[in-house]
Amino acid sequence: MAKQARAVATRQQIVSAAAATFDRLGFERASLGEIVEASSGLTKGALYFHFKSKDDLAQAVVDRQHTISIASVEAISTTDSSALEQIVMLCHEMGRQIVEDPIVRAGIRLTLEFSAGTTPGKPGPYQDWIEACRHLVETAIAEGDVLPTIEPPMLARFVISAFTGVQTVSNVLDRRADLEQRIDQMWQFLLPGIVTPDRRPDSDRIRQARWTRDPALA
Numbered sequence: 030m031a032k033q034a035r036a037v038a039t040r041q042q043i044v045s046a047a048a049a050t051f052d053r054l055g056f057e058r059a060s061l062g063e064i065v066e067a068s069s070g071l072t073k074g075a076l077y078f079h080f081k082s083k084d085d086l087a088q089a090v091v092d093r094q095h096t097i098s099i100a101s102v103e104a105i106s107t108t109d110s111s112a113l114e115q116i117v118m119l120c121h122e123m124g125r126q127i128v129e130d131p132i133v134r135a136g137i138r139l140t141l142e143f144s145a146g147t148t149p150g151k152p153g154p155y156q157d158w159i160e161a162c163r164h165l166v167e168t169a170i171a172e173g174d175v176l177p178t179i180e181p182p183m184l185a186r187f188v189i190s191a192f193t194g195v196q197t198v199s200n201v202l203d204r205r206a207d208l209e210q211r212i213d214q215m216w217q218f219l220l221p222g223i224v225t226p227d228r229r230p231d232s233d234r235i236r237q238a239r240w241t242r243d244p245a246l247a
Contacts, residue, residue: 046067101119113165116162128208155189162188
């Protein structure tokens with residue numbers, strides 16, 4: 030059991046070092062040697078024991094990022110907040126993760142880099158975000174917060190696409206220092222077009238919805 034625990038810890042150490050390196054350099058510029066250097070005490074032999082190639086290591090980072098993000102989606106879904114507030118919370122939590130967690134930053138960077146290459150990357154993380162958002166939109170319509178004329182798949186894809194654009198531009202212009210503000214502005218423009226007339230007076234309150242993260246998810 031102790032040997033197995035050490036193996037798990039070593040694998041996590043490698044993924045964390047790889048995430049820091051991919052986040053800093055991107056996939057093409059990062060080398061396995063630099064990943065080894067980023068992790069104190071790690072040997073190249075240990076890296077190859079757990080991962081056969083840089084591609085396998087990059088996929089492990091993306092998978093870990095996906096696990097972190099989907100865990101937050103599931104945790105937010107257990108709150109007492111309305112479905113529309115949960116969508117707002119989800120966007121802000123995704124933004125917080127990008128700012129604070131190098132694994133999340135690296136996973137998103139890798140996904141975008143792979144999708145721009147000649148061999149498309151796996152769209153799983155984005156598909157799952159969109160699907161989770163679609164369910165929330167359907168519930169928000171049933172709760173009377175979102176206009177019934179809106180098609181949930183279209184709005185869900187638009188929200189995730191808008192968030193992706195907002196965080197990308199924030200990164201380019203301000204290194205994401207203003208990301209929370211920009212996400213809030215995104216909802217300031219978006220909410221008036223999707224909420225029912227009865228809920229428009231509540232738009233400011235809905236826009237301010239935030240999720241308090243469980244320390245166990247850190």
